[in-house]
Amino acid sequence: MEGHIVLAHELDITDIVRTFVGATGGDDNVAYLRPETAQGIFLNYKNVLDTMRVKVPFGIAQIGKAFRNEVTPRNYIFRSREFEQMEIEWFCPPDQAQEWYDFWCEARQNWWKKLGLTEANLQMRCHDADELAHYAKGGCGTFDVEYRFPFTAPGFGELEGVAHRSNFDLTQHQQASKTKLEYFDQERSERYIPHVIEHSAGLSRGVLAILCEAFTPDPDRPSKVYMKFDPRLAPIKAAIFPLVAKDGMPEIARKLYDELRTRYAVQLDIKQAIGKRYARMDEAGTPYCFTIDSDTLTDQTVTVRERDTLSQERINIDQVAGYLAERIGI
Amino acid sequence: MEGHIVLAHELDITDIVRTFVGATGGDDNVAYLRPETAQGIFLNYKNVLDTMRVKVPFGIAQIGKAFRNEVTPRNYIFRSREFEQMEIEWFCPPDQAQEWYDFWCEARQNWWKKLGLTEANLQMRCHDADELAHYAKGGCGTFDVEYRFPFTAPGFGELEGVAHRSNFDLTQHQQASKTKLEYFDQERSERYIPHVIEHSAGLSRGVLAILCEAFTPDPDRPSKVYMKFDPRLAPIKAAIFPLVAKDGMPEIARKLYDELRTRYAVQLDIKQAIGKRYARMDEAGTPYCFTIDSDTLTDQTVTVRERDTLSQERINIDQVAGYLAERIGI
Numbered sequence: 001m002e003g004h005i006v007l008a009h010e011l012d013i014t015d016i017v018r019t020f021v022g023a024t025g026g027d028d029n030v031a032y033l034r035p036e037t038a039q040g041i042f043l044n045y046k047n048v049l050d051t052m053r054v055k056v057p058f059g060i061a062q063i064g065k066a067f068r069n070e071v072t073p074r075n076y077i078f079r080s081r082e083f084e085q086m087e088i089e090w091f092c093p094p095d096q097a098q099e100w101y102d103f104w105c106e107a108r109q110n111w112w113k114k115l116g117l118t119e120a121n122l123q124m125r126c127h128d129a130d131e132l133a134h135y136a137k138g139g140c141g142t143f144d145v146e147y148r149f150p151f152t153a154p155g156f157g158e159l160e161g162v163a164h165r166s167n168f169d170l171t172q173h174q175q176a177s178k179t180k181l182e183y184f185d186q187e188r189s190e191r192y193i194p195h196v197i198e199h200s201a202g203l204s205r206g207v208l209a210i211l212c213e214a215f216t217p218d219p220d221r222p223s224k225v226y227m228k229f230d231p232r233l234a235p236i237k238a239a240i241f242p243l244v245a246k247d248g249m250p251e252i253a254r255k256l257y258d259e260l261r262t263r264y265a266v267q268l269d270i271k272q273a274i275g276k277r278y279a280r281m282d283e284a285g286t287p288y289c290f291t292i293d294s295d296t297l298t299d300q301t302v303t304v305r306e307r308d309t310l311s312q313e314r315i316n317i318d319q320v321a322g323y324l325a326e327r328i329g330i
Numbered sequence: 331m332e333g334h335i336v337l338a339h340e341l342d343i344t345d346i347v348r349t350f351v352g353a354t355g356g357d358d359n360v361a362y363l364r365p366e367t368a369q370g371i372f373l374n375y376k377n378v379l380d381t382m383r384v385k386v387p388f389g390i391a392q393i394g395k396a397f398r399n400e401v402t403p404r405n406y407i408f409r410s411r412e413f414e415q416m417e418i419e420w421f422c423p424p425d426q427a428q429e430w431y432d433f434w435c436e437a438r439q440n441w442w443k444k445l446g447l448t449e450a451n452l453q454m455r456c457h458d459a460d461e462l463a464h465y466a467k468g469g470c471g472t473f474d475v476e477y478r479f480p481f482t483a484p485g486f487g488e489l490e491g492v493a494h495r496s497n498f499d500l501t502q503h504q505q506a507s508k509t510k511l512e513y514f515d516q517e518r519s520e521r522y523i524p525h526v527i528e529h530s531a532g533l534s535r536g537v538l539a540i541l542c543e544a545f546t547p548d549p550d551r552p553s554k555v556y557m558k559f560d561p562r563l564a565p566i567k568a569a570i571f572p573l574v575a576k577d578g579m580p581e582i583a584r585k586l587y588d589e590l591r592t593r594y595a596v597q598l599d600i601k602q603a604i605g606k607r608y609a610r611m612d613e614a615g616t617p618y619c620f621t622i623d624s625d626t627l628t629d630q631t632v633t634v635r636e637r638d639t640l641s642q643e644r645i646n647i648d649q650v651a652g653y654l655a656e657r658i659g660i
Binding site: 017018019020021033065069081 | 348350363395411
């Protein structure tokens, strides 16, 4: 499928970025940059089990750089040789694997939707039996979350794979390391190697999907386009404007800015026509603009202008922090 | 000096991690992993200048992975082939370089102190003229923040270098790219290539210094040792304990835990003797423990136990979130 690569499947050795370490840097010092974060998590499994007082089922999540020697890097950060991955390995009793696989397929779809990706641009796809990686054969399956990027449309590109890896990895690590990786389940009085449900997502790709989704043309606005980010993901949460740069308005604006900036990424913008300042914030996807005007001087209210609806309402200046906290939830 | 390497100086090509990219992977496809984040910032300079409405002086900060082919990686994360750096390039008018260099030397020392590193374990060291890197010759100098690690004591190891790089990098990039990198200073009606004060810090090393500093033996405590983290850096901000696992105490504890966990990394620990639970939190460096006991049931107060002083006081359960916010400042 156009734009589709497998994130969590077996890789050809030539896909892995080779390097040399140590004093001589010869062929006997060859090393490889990790092509996925997953195996680091499996190495951490026993440490986490021994120190973190966890009980199965539990998960270990990690984000980090991964490297693949892509022959044709392209489509911005969709396919690059160095990228950011985020993975969760979820360890569960073997007989609960199906239940957790179903749970995570549902939960991961909902997570992407909650960040603003729309149903129309998302596709959930179960792998066919002949697509399954070696570690997933015989398991509950593999499930991809795919997004319709502008450059893959009408096709889709992979964002994340959810796979039942059975106990493949821990069994391999146990054999190679000669270290017991079994878990003793006190409630069941039973010893087993946990099964794993893995979610392997491209973080760089996720960012690109969110940028694509947010890009919203609107010929009626001065900016002609705005970025419709979920407020939690907007790089600028709010802007504070004095309507004019006089009559004490800039001072009130600065005071509000100083109050908010310890907690939120906010901008203070003093100069130019108010329409131009709104337009700039639309382009950056800032969800809320607070304007200090002559009424503020007498009744301590400010105008809140909401990015998507363009609606304006007045609230008390003391309520601004609470207004943001309620909407951004941070 | 024992344990001392230069973070921001010229590197020998053999120190740089070599790899191969593309389809054939031959010697004509050789590539190098970045040995520092600095040059990425200089590449971003013009983009930032053109899009972010900044005026000189301004800074660009970045954290990220860097790679060096160390022959003898050692001392935990003090010297490793893959490490995390954090750098700020501060762009200023050439005639203000001395003033900003002095400002940043002071500011960077204070920053490390504010995170909990004590005066006794810190050393500020100006480079001698013959130590200066090629880009720093003729500038205001180079200044290191050094820490006395247990494995360098009585010597020190470098945490951060502050250097006046003059306009060396931007001039080099301008020549190679044939792109003007000058800045037009409206207030002065003057065109110049900004000078740069760089702070290049080892983030991995900083974490190690903070762990070393926090490690505090105390034979009078059941744990014998505790981690004296600044509350802002503690991995667990607070723990919530029901004194006993009955009489509705676990339910009240869970309610408080659910209220706090959306904002802070907190732990709920229900079982075992209270002393054992305190000891575990001392080992993890948790600054505050809140205990729900039989008095809570009648007067809605809880005990706060403070890690460093071991003092205990009672506060209203409704004040717990505010108590934490005030001390952690997040």
